Amino acid sequence: MPAEHHLPTLLKQMAPSVHPEVFVFCCFSNGRLPEALSPVGSFHEPEGLTAIVPLRQAQALGLAFQFESRMVTLTIHSALDAVGFLARISAALASQGIACNVVSAFHHDHLFVPRDRLDDALRALDELSRSG
Template structure:
């Protein structure tokens, strides 16, 4: 199995990094050409994309949830238990919405743009404790 599963080790080494750019969530019936979304997910109601706001604006796509992307640099296992729950619980306790996305190697957090710096501080606190 690839990636770390030990919760204590995951939390101690989560190493958050804020990505450049302002991201938004968009839903469409069909994928427009020429886009480079960070995430695409097919749902019954349509296709959800997370992409840079500039890309959405350029195509006139309505969007929601302007956010920053925080990548947790620790290589977490897809079967790790409690990692995202611990992070989401602490952000929720402080009133910060989070939309997590798990990739094969890392977890990514999409947090409201005005609260992104605060979210980074909270993640640093989690890693210390």
């Protein structure tokens, strides 16, 4: 199925899905991941390698971490060059005081929201989806 560009369709059909695990962000200044770590995402920056990992893995390895979050995947296949989709999502979450870290992958956008604000985030996304 081709990726979606049409903003009203993206909003109406975003279909959020919540991953069951809690995730955290870790930084490795040496740019290397421990072998036992299985990140769902990573990014290289001048200060080090950021990895998004399950909380249980970070704790088991004694790693320093920040931002305990839940991953909400927007299951619509959004185009990487779609305009305005994430801006609308960010605005809806920000209006409720909900922080969000976004990872756009090839097929889907993944929102990392504070674990204690998951229900609020899902309500905001549902309202946005219904109102367009």
